[in-house]
Amino acid sequence: MKESVQNYYGEVLAHSDNLQTNACCTSDAPPAYMRDILSKIHDDVSSRYYGCGLVMPEALSGARILDLGSGAGRDCYALSALVGEQGSVVGVDMTPQQLAVANKHRDFHAQAFGFNKPNVTFIEGELEHLDKLDLAPNSFDVIISNCVINLCTDKAAVLKHAWHLLKEGGEFYFSDVYADRRIPTNLSQDPILYGECLSGAYYWNDFINAAKTAGFIDPRLVESSPITIENEQLEQRVGNIKFYSATYRLFKLAELEPACEDYGQAVIYNGGIAHHPDSFSLDGHHLIEKGRIFPVCGNTFRMLNESRFKPYFTFIGNFDNHFGIFPGCGTAIPFADELSAAANCC
Numbered sequence: 532m533k534e535s536v537q538n539y540y541g542e543v544l545a546h547s548d549n550l551q552t553n554a555c556c557t558s559d560a561p562p563a564y565m566r567d568i569l570s571k572i573h574d575d576v577s578s579r580y581y582g583c584g585l586v587m588p589e590a591l592s593g594a595r596i597l598d599l600g601s602g603a604g605r606d607c608y609a610l611s612a613l614v615g616e617q618g619s620v621v622g623v624d625m626t627p628q629q630l631a632v633a634n635k636h637r638d639f640h641a642q643a644f645g646f647n648k649p650n651v652t653f654i655e656g657e658l659e660h661l662d663k664l665d666l667a668p669n670s671f672d673v674i675i676s677n678c679v680i681n682l683c684t685d686k687a688a689v690l691k692h693a694w695h696l697l698k699e700g701g702e703f704y705f706s707d708v709y710a711d712r713r714i715p716t717n718l719s720q721d722p723i724l725y726g727e728c729l730s731g732a733y734y735w736n737d738f739i740n741a742a743k744t745a746g747f748i749d750p751r752l753v754e755s756s757p758i759t760i761e762n763e764q765l766e767q768r769v770g771n772i773k774f775y776s777a778t779y780r781l782f783k784l785a786e787l788e789p790a791c792e793d794y795g796q797a798v799i800y801n802g803g804i805a806h807h808p809d810s811f812s813l814d815g816h817h818l819i820e821k822g823r824i825f826p827v828c829g830n831t832f833r834m835l836n837e838s839r840f841k842p843y844f845t846f847i848g849n850f851d852n853h854f855g856i857f858p859g860c861g862t863a864i865p866f867a868d869e870l871s872a873a874a875n876c877c
Contacts, residue, residue, distance in 0.1 A: 559756075561585055564806050568612045571643040572605055573636045579603035579629065582677035583728065583758075583776040584706025587613060589804050589811065590839050594672040597696060598622040599658050599689065599705075600679025604633030607651050608640045610675070616646045621671075622653045623664065630655055659685040661692035668695045672839060676705035678776075681731040686738075690745035694783055700838045703747065703781040708732040708758065711773040718769065727765070729758075732774060747781035748789060749830045751814035754778050780814065782834050791828035791860035796848035798825050798835055803843045811843070828857035 561569060565587060569577070579602060586606055591613040598607045601622025611620045624630055630653050637649040656664045658679070674693050683689050693703045710732040724730035733741075742750045755777035760766050800811045800819045810820045813834065819825045824847070827835075835844050 559585065561587075562806065565609070568609050569605075571612075571640070572608055573639050573643075575632055576603045576605050576608065576636055579632060580605040581728075582606065582706065583708055584677060584754075584778045586675040586677045586704060586706055586778070588673060588675070588702070588704040588780065589807060590843070591618065591673065592805070593617045594839070595670065596620045597666070597671045597674045599661075599674060599676040599693070600624055600682070601633065601653060602626070602629045602679075604629075604636070604651070604653065606675065606677055607633070607653070608636075611640060611646075611649075611651045612644045614650065616650060618650060620651045621666070622651065623656050623658065623661065623666075624653070625655065625657045627655060658683050658692070659688045661689070661696065666696055669698050671696050672698060672701050674701070674703045674705075676703075676707070678707055678728050680705065681708045681728050681733065682725070683731070686733060687741045687745065690741055690747065690781075693781075694746040697783040699783060699785065701783050702838065703783075704753075704778070706776060706778040709735040709738060709775050709777050711735065711775070713737065714772065718772075721768070724765065724768065729760070729765070729769060729774060735775070735777075742779075742781055743789075746783065748784075748787035749782070749791075749834075751780050751782075751834075752777060753780055753812075753814050755815075782838060784833050784837055787830050787833060791830055791857040793854040793857040794829045794832070794848060794850050795852055795854055796827055796829065796832045796846070798827055798832065798847065799823065799845040800825070801843055801845060804840075811840075828860060 581602060587609065592615050594614045595618060596610050596614060598620060601607050601624045604622055607620045607622040614620060622633060633653050637651060641649040654664055674697060680686055680689055697703065708728045713734045714730050714732065718724055718730045721730050739750055755775050758774040758776055800821050802808055802821045804811055810818055812818045817831060829850060836846050
């Protein structure tokens with residue numbers, strides 16, 4: 532399958548119009564500030580973009596970023612504008628044809644963004660073997676990936692390597708394709724379905740467990756949407772399997788807990804994150820308005836207080852007192868009583 536993927540993205544797909552489904556396409560329009568940045572990306576790079584989400588997290592100025600499966604470099608160059616000349620971006624990809632396009636336009640993008648020299652580099656390598664590349668452990672603030680982990684044959688290894696390469700408090704922010712069930716073997720060996728990012732998709736619950744095993748204790752879903760495929764022949768081939776594009780953020784924080792625990796804590800967003808003057812969205816369940824006291828669980832408290840987001844928040848409380856599971860987190864006390872017996876299901 533690895534050779535099949537290299538051939539598909541190196542020879543079969545000359546540009547994004549050659550895709551047979553909409554799985555590797557970002558459907559939502561980017562925000563205005565990103566549209567301006569993307570308009571400066573070279574056409575040769577943009578035309579070879581294969582992604583299923585917008586992997587541009589917040590507060591990146593001066594950050595060191597690693598892009599897993601960087602392809603022709605569209606996301607790398609967009610991120611290079613966000614990190615600025617004091618930051619840096621490293622792209623890793625296993626397809627020489629894609630890397631040739633990416634490397635060809637390093638100087639072009641440095642000039643487009645007003646930098647004295649390029650702040651982007653590219654390395655040829657396999658994501659399952661990041662430990663064999665010249666990448667120092669604990670050296671990246673953020674790792675991103677856009678619709679690539681589904682193409683990896685050892686997804687758990689990719690998650691494990693990402694955890695080791697991140698600094699403490701760093702995050703893995705990525706979009707990918709997920710399935711509502713495990714993919715049957717006959718479909719997982721189909722080169723077209725695999726190359727189109729479908730038959731290699733993680734069953735969502737296997738991903739959650741693999742992320743936790745790798746050290747990312749509390750995966751946070753940022754956004755998701757169904758994939759419609761829009762190819763009748765391939766739709767018939769996959770049958771009733773449902774696919775989704777989803778963006779997750781995984782924090783490398785040693786003291787995160789398996790569940791959302793309540794310590795009576797809260798945060799206040801003070802503003803200051805570029806392009807987010809009025810509110811900050813940590814994930815799909817935490818839209819934090821500026822100036823408003825926002826109660827949080829212990830894990831959310833740590834994600835904000837022990838990461839690059841700390842300067843933008845006021846923190847209320849500590850870990851001295853524990854009040855049980857944080858209300859509304861999806862985990863209920865398992866013991867029956869008059870109040871909970873009727874509400875709890877299997």
